Amino acid sequence: MAYGNALTALADPTRRRVFERLRSGPASVGDLAAELPVSRPAVSQHLKALKIAGLVTDKPDGARRVYYIDPDGLGELRRWLDQFWDVALEAFKEEVEKPRKPAGGKKP
Amino acid sequence: MAYGNALTALADPTRRRVFERLRSGPASVGDLAAELPVSRPAVSQHLKALKIAGLVTDKPDGARRVYYIDPDGLGELRRWLDQFWDVALEAFKEEVEKPRKPAGGKKP
């Protein structure tokens, strides 16, 4: 049920921007804060949420701390989504092809 | 940028339950409200959010209204996720295989 955390984590726009920025390569907290319109503590809090959700991981690099995307949370989210994919297509098709009533058409 | 709506829509636990319930087949507002611990108007509001996000569609069925999963929003979300997938794996591998310093190991 960690996909719940991942979804709530990615719901926030700013947090999503952090995550999307990390797609173009690892970055430190300061780097991210410099590119975003929020303070450094805010970024730190966002990264904490993303980390709990399994979407990012961190690694110490001297006094800094480098963050990068973690495939774990991403994979779990993908699997959850795929549960709907095939089912959705089938139900959708069935529903559309069924024009309310097999035969008829009343027009006063 | 509709995937943003989809993510915020799926962030709420109750709304996620509605969506997951719809996976096992179409249902009316009343049906959903009966199975969930919230009132009918609440379900109606959740369905509105899901519809805006492109995750569900509705179809009138007499005085009722049947909701079912819409593949559109789902597909968009999936594509967005896939943008990270390959990149994440590569960055992750690189980061892990690089043990800080090529050679070394100081132990006083």
Place this chain on the structure above:
DNA sequence: ACAATCGGTAAGCCATCACTTACCGTAAGT
């Protein structure tokens, strides 16, 4: 025609949460 069912909307309340400033531990540079 009337009555009943179904569902979307409005108004209001309360909890959650994103952001800020201030503070503190830790690691590197001199």
Place this chain on the structure above:
DNA sequence: ACTTACGGTAAGTGATGGCTTACCGATTGT
């Protein structure tokens, strides 16, 4: 040793949003 850079945490505040009850239009049944 001191000083500086980096980052995580605490406390407080304002806004967002999910829930409820009340109301109203639309459709079906008698």
